[in-house]
Amino acid sequence: MSKIQLEKFQTPNRRLMGAGPSNIYPEVSEALSRHEIGHLDPLFVKMMDEVKSMLRYMFQTKNEFAIAVSAPGSAGMEACFVNLVEPGDKVIVCVNGLFGGRMVENVERVGGTAVVIQDEWGTPVSIDKLEVALEENSDTKIVAFVHAETSTGVRSDAETIAKIAKEHDCLVIADTVTSLAGIPVMTDEWGLDGVYSGSQKCLSSVAGLSPLTFSDKAIEKITNRKSKIQSWFLDQTLVLDYWTGEGKRSYHHTAPINSVYALHESLRLVSNEGLENSWKRHKDAHIRLKKGLEDLNFKFVVEEEYRLPQMNSIYVPDNIDELAVRMELLNDFNLEIGAGLGKLSGKIWRIGLMGYNAREDSVDYCLDALKSVLNK
Amino acid sequence: MSKIQLEKFQTPNRRLMGAGPSNIYPEVSEALSRHEIGHLDPLFVKMMDEVKSMLRYMFQTKNEFAIAVSAPGSAGMEACFVNLVEPGDKVIVCVNGLFGGRMVENVERVGGTAVVIQDEWGTPVSIDKLEVALEENSDTKIVAFVHAETSTGVRSDAETIAKIAKEHDCLVIADTVTSLAGIPVMTDEWGLDGVYSGSQKCLSSVAGLSPLTFSDKAIEKITNRKSKIQSWFLDQTLVLDYWTGEGKRSYHHTAPINSVYALHESLRLVSNEGLENSWKRHKDAHIRLKKGLEDLNFKFVVEEEYRLPQMNSIYVPDNIDELAVRMELLNDFNLEIGAGLGKLSGKIWRIGLMGYNAREDSVDYCLDALKSVLNK
Numbered sequence: 001m002s003k004i005q006l007e008k009f010q011t012p013n014r015r016l017m018g019a020g021p022s023n024i025y026p027e028v029s030e031a032l033s034r035h036e037i038g039h040l041d042p043l044f045v046k047m048m049d050e051v052k053s054m055l056r057y058m059f060q061t062k063n064e065f066a067i068a069v070s071a072p073g074s075a076g077m078e079a080c081f082v083n084l085v086e087p088g089d090k091v092i093v094c095v096n097g098l099f100g101g102r103m104v105e106n107v108e109r110v111g112g113t114a115v116v117i118q119d120e121w122g123t124p125v126s127i128d129k130l131e132v133a134l135e136e137n138s139d140t141k142i143v144a145f146v147h148a149e150t151s152t153g154v155r156s157d158a159e160t161i162a163k164i165a166k167e168h169d170c171l172v173i174a175d176t177v178t179s180l181a182g183i184p185v186m187t188d189e190w191g192l193d194g195v196y197s198g199s200q201k202c203l204s205s206v207a208g209l210s211p212l213t214f215s216d217k218a219i220e221k222i223t224n225r226k227s228k229i230q231s232w233f234l235d236q237t238l239v240l241d242y243w244t245g246e247g248k249r250s251y252h253h254t255a256p257i258n259s260v261y262a263l264h265e266s267l268r269l270v271s272n273e274g275l276e277n278s279w280k281r282h283k284d285a286h287i288r289l290k291k292g293l294e295d296l297n298f299k300f301v302v303e304e305e306y307r308l309p310q311m312n313s314i315y316v317p318d319n320i321d322e323l324a325v326r327m328e329l330l331n332d333f334n335l336e337i338g339a340g341l342g343k344l345s346g347k348i349w350r351i352g353l354m355g356y357n358a359r360e361d362s363v364d365y366c367l368d369a370l371k372s373v374l375n376k
Numbered sequence: 377m378s379k380i381q382l383e384k385f386q387t388p389n390r391r392l393m394g395a396g397p398s399n400i401y402p403e404v405s406e407a408l409s410r411h412e413i414g415h416l417d418p419l420f421v422k423m424m425d426e427v428k429s430m431l432r433y434m435f436q437t438k439n440e441f442a443i444a445v446s447a448p449g450s451a452g453m454e455a456c457f458v459n460l461v462e463p464g465d466k467v468i469v470c471v472n473g474l475f476g477g478r479m480v481e482n483v484e485r486v487g488g489t490a491v492v493i494q495d496e497w498g499t500p501v502s503i504d505k506l507e508v509a510l511e512e513n514s515d516t517k518i519v520a521f522v523h524a525e526t527s528t529g530v531r532s533d534a535e536t537i538a539k540i541a542k543e544h545d546c547l548v549i550a551d552t553v554t555s556l557a558g559i560p561v562m563t564d565e566w567g568l569d570g571v572y573s574g575s576q577k578c579l580s581s582v583a584g585l586s587p588l589t590f591s592d593k594a595i596e597k598i599t600n601r602k603s604k605i606q607s608w609f610l611d612q613t614l615v616l617d618y619w620t621g622e623g624k625r626s627y628h629h630t631a632p633i634n635s636v637y638a639l640h641e642s643l644r645l646v647s648n649e650g651l652e653n654s655w656k657r658h659k660d661a662h663i664r665l666k667k668g669l670e671d672l673n674f675k676f677v678v679e680e681e682y683r684l685p686q687m688n689s690i691y692v693p694d695n696i697d698e699l700a701v702r703m704e705l706l707n708d709f710n711l712e713i714g715a716g717l718g719k720l721s722g723k724i725w726r727i728g729l730m731g732y733n734a735r736e737d738s739v740d741y742c743l744d745a746l747k748s749v750l751n752k
Contacts, residue, residue, distance in 0.1 A: 004433050004647045008403075009423055009640055013411045021633060024412055027384075032634060033405045035389045036397060038712045039583065047385055057380050070584060071447035074629040075609045082607075105608050200630060207415065208446060208584060208632025230606055231458075232481050233451045251717065253450040254576055256584025257397060258408060259635065264385055271380045336414045341627065 014330070015357065017366050018338030019150050019311065020178065021200035021207045022354035024262065028205055031265035032258050039255040047264055048243060048255075054267035058180055058203075058275070059195055059213045061187035067243040068199070068263055069210040069234070070256050073177040076196030076210025078106055079234040080173045083214075083222050084142060084194050087111030091142040092133050092170075094125040096156065097149035098342045099175055107144070110230060115140065121149075121343060122301045122313070125156040127164065134168045142171045148179035150201075151341045153313035153350060154302045155183065162190045171218060177201060180211065181270050182282045182310035182354060193218040199259070202282065202310055204355025205266035208259050212236075266355070278358075282309040285358040289351065292367035296374070301348055310358065312351040313344075322346060325373055333369040390706070391733065393742050394714030395526050395687065396554065397576035397583045398730035400638065404581055407641035408634050415631040423640055424619060424631075430643035434556055434579075434651070435571055435589045437563035443619040444575070444639055445586040445610070446632050449553040452572030452586025454482055455610040456549045459590075459598050460518060460570050463487030467518040468509050468546075470501040472532070473525035474718045475551055483520070486606060491516065497525075497719060498677045498689070501532040503540065510544045518547045524555035526577075527717045529689035529726060530678045531559065538566045547594060553577060556587065557646050558658045558686035558730060569594040575635070578658065578686055580731025581642035584635050588612075642731070654734075658685040661734040665727065668743035672750070677724055686734065688727040689720075698722060701749055709745040 016023045037044050048067075055066040069076045081103070085091055089112045093103045096119035107114040115137050117129045125145050134140060143165035147158045162172045171193040176185045182202035187195050193215040200207035214222070214236065222229075222237060229235040233253065242252040270278050286309030293300075293314055301313035316322040322339070326349070329335040338350030351366060392399045413420050424443075431442040445452045457479070461467055465488045469479045472495035483490040491513050493505045501521050510516060519541035523534045538548045547569040552561045558578035563571050569591040576583035590598070590612070598605075598613060605611040609629065618628040646654050662685030666676075669690055677689035692698040698715070702725070705711040714726035727742060 001433055001436050001438075003650050004429055006426055006430070006644050006647065008644070009407070009410070009426070009637065011411045011413050011419060011637075014413050014417070016412060016414055018414055021412060021414065021630060029409045031385070032408045034385070035387045036392060036400060036582075037387050037390050038392055038394055038397065041390070041706070041712065043387060050382055050385070053380055054382070057377055060377050062377075071451060071609065072629045072632065075447060075451075078607065078609045102608065109604060109606050109608055198630065200633075206412075206632065206634045207630045208635055228485060230485050231454065232478065232485055233447065233454045253448045254397060254574065254583045256448065256582065256632075256635065257576075258582045258638075259584055259632065261385065261387075262634075268382050268384070271382065274379050330417070336417065 012334050014334045014336055015362060015365060016336050017352050017357055017362060018336045019350045019352055020198065020354060022204050022352060023356045024206055025204050025266060025269055025356050027269060028262045028265045031261045032206065034261050036257050039257060040249065040251060045249055047260065051260065051264050051267060054271050055211050055213065057271055058211065058267065059185060059187045060189065061213055063213045063215055064244065065219055066213040067239065068260065069212050070253060071210060072208055073196065073198035073210045075234065076212050077102065077175060079212055079236060080194040080196055081106040081110050082231045082234050083229055083236050084171060084173065084218060085110045085112040086225055086227050089141045090115060090137055090139050091144055092117060092137065092140050094130060094145035096123060096125055096154065097121050097146060098151035099146045099149060103144050122152045122154055124154050124306045125161060127157065127160050130161060130164055134164065140168065140170055142173060144173040146175040147185065148176065148308050148311065150178045150311060152301060152344065153308045153311040154306050155308050159190045162192055166191050171221060178308065178311055181275065181278050183279055183308065187213060199263050202354045203266045203270060206259055206262045208256060209263050282353060282358040285309065285353040285363050286312065288360060288363045289353060296370065310352060310354045313348050315348055328373045329369055335366060335369050388710050390710045390712055391738060391741060392712050393728050393733055393738060394712045395726045395728055396574065396730060398580050398728060399732045400582055401580050401642060401645055401732050403645060404638045404641045407637045408582065410637050412633050415633060416625065416627060421625055423636065427636065427640050427643060430647050431587050431589065433647055434587065434643065435561060435563045436565065437589055439589045439591055440620065441595055442589040443615065444636065445588050446629060447586060448584055449572065449574035449586045451610065452588050453478065453551060455588055455612060456570040456572055457482040457486050458607045458610050459605055459612050460547060460549065460594055461486045461488040462601055462603050465517045466491060466513055466515050467520055468493060468513065468516050470506060470521035472499060472501055472530065473497050473522060474527035475522045475525060479520050498528045498530055500530050500682045501537060503533065503536050506537060506540055510540065516544065516546055518549060520549040522551040523561065524552065524684050524687065526554045526687060528677060528720065529684045529687035530682050531684050535566045538568055542567050547597060554684065554687055557651065557654050559655055559684065563589060575639050578730045579642045579646060582635055582638045584632060585639050658729060658734040661685065661729040661739050662688065664736060664739045665729060672746065686728060686730045689724050691724055698725065704749045705745055711742060711745045
């Protein structure tokens with residue numbers, strides 16, 4: 001087989017204002033290129049401990065178990081279901097967008113029984129429907145929902161969902177991929193048991209890691225399982241020995257060293273800023289964007305009360321070629337905005353104000369670019 | 377919960393000459409910090425195509441399916457078993473070290489039946505035992521083995537193992553985590569069907585990705601499965617649409633953008649060097665190290681014929697405190713060498729000459745440091 005000779009790959013300086021990944025912080029970019037150390041180096045173990053502490057702060061939890069899964073958010077999702085659901089377990093899944101649908105897939109693939117509550121894409125999870133489903137399915141073990149649906153930009157009422165689930169003695173799995181650091185995620189106060197997120201959204205770190213925390217009740221369920229966890233890679237009883245083993249850390253898999261450097265740095269930046277300030281920054285940027293989009297006569301997909309500041313979904317007017325506009329923004333303005341997914345494909349745009357891009361400068365750049373392209 | 381304020385994490389400039397990760401190439405470090413682009417950006421799709429082409433060269437295959445799993449080598453291993461093994465399938469697993477044992481775990485967790493062939497740690501897979509096992513288990517569907525056992529430094533005869541497996545109509549799964557780019561891996565010539573590797577060994581890229589290729593026969597088995605693949609994240613029928621979908625690439629998960637940059641660059645460097653040159657470089661470095669270690673009276677764990685040039689396992693003399701020596705090398709010389717794993721824990725050292733470190737300079741540095749510490 002003959003050799004392949006390729007040039008170095010060059011990438012332009014894009015503003016990533018779609019559904020994620022967001023642009024990383026400049027400091028995260030620097031951190032990425034730190035000297036590599038081994039994944040069992042005492043210094044790396046120290047770094048992991050710091051990551052754990054900062055993740056506890058991000059998730060607002062005292063949970064002992066707070067780690068980063070060595071793979072993207074969808075692996076974090078799978079880690080929750082594969083560890084917490086035993087074959088035959090009944091799981092109520094609240095579906096109001098693409099990622100809720102993926103949760104159903106996960107329940108079924110681990111041999112659980114999914115009871116699906118459907119809500120319209122763009123609306124929050126219906127509390128009434130959840131209450132009815134819990135009454136009708138008293139043997140439910142787990143309630144799962146997406147806190148911030150990236151596919152539509154809607155926020156569901158995590159606190160109330162968890163409260164009701166707890167009243168029925170259920171564990172609660174929450175997807176906070178897009179919410180963490182952008183809006184409050186109060187793991188302990190709300191009583192969430194399995195919570196996962198992504199590194200590349202409001203944390204503005206590199207894509208590829210999934211922060212994950214389990215409550216003590218979740219850990220109890222995992223350690224008392226009757227059946228073996230079907231995934232070796234995502235078996236958190238094994239990972240636990242690497243991330244939290246007292247004294248000696250036992251080898252599980254080779255951690256993605258440089259990505260952990262990046263996560264450490266982004267967690268550090270958000271910690272130093274303070275969560276309240278981070279939430280406010282996302283909200284302020286959203287208000288500025290909202291004003292500009294309304295001036296341009298765009299309509300939001302989600303009602304004001306449930307809108308995520310970090311994920312703004314707007315309808316594309318009928319007379320506009322949505323793909324052509326996105327490509328023009330990308331090619332002429334180095335600006336990425338997100339397309340619709342699934343049933344909203346071709347119908348909406350998703351403008352992300354996540355992490356580093358939750359600031360005036362990015363909002364104004366985006367609005368100016370949109371105006372230029374649309375006024376042509 | 378109160379804020380956590382931490383300093384930037386600093387890392388020393390270590391030589392990573394253990395069992396991996398190896399040091400990354402300086403160019404890979406640069407590539408890591410390239411401007412981020414989105415995982416659905418047309419430019420990123422172009423990059424993925426280049427990665428696929430270069431992976432085909434690395435694996436010496438014409439397989440259409442050649443991708444990088446967005447997670448470490450152990451997820452690449454799981455991707456092979458979870459896709460290729462159906463519940464009830466009989467799989468012969470050749471175990472001669474830690475990673476063979478992990479394969480057995482994988483077979484069992486996907487509901488397959490593992491027939492285990494045991495060989496002593498440090499010796500290659502026994503061809504005779506494999507032949508007997510295949511005769512006795514004529515309903516075997518798959519033979520799985522580790523080409524280069526990272527836990528011991530032994531090379532097994534992949535060509536003959538695959539030949540015999542083929543004679544019994546079996547698919548062949550090969551772990552080439554430590555072999556790829558260090559010694560020949562001839563996927564098509566040998567007839568391997570599911571082959572996975574790691575980014576952080578002889579490719580000297582960042583840890584966290586697992587190159588993977590499936591033969592057409594493997595793809596045929598996957599697409600004709602009667603049962604659903606139990607992992608959503610590792611379901612390669614879904615990933616296929618993202619990596620190879622004609623025209624439109626459909627979203628599966630957010631690819632670890634920066635890690636793919638790094639992999640692209642390391643594949644490019646090895647492609648430009650040429651595989652034959654890379655193999656020779658590893659061999660030359662090994663010969664130099666071997667001479668030096670023998671001068672110091674070290675004994676190799678593996679017989680000469682089966683030694684991996686990139687992974688040199690030596691016995692620790694009884695009178696030496698192995699942990700103390702490793703810590704001294706680490707702290708005083710910034711040199712990491714590997715400890716023994718599993719049943720060889722405390723008994724051996726593993727000196728890696730992988731990728732960037734397969735060169736005279738690193739060999740001499742390691743030998744000099746060892747001499748200094750041992751002569752004290």
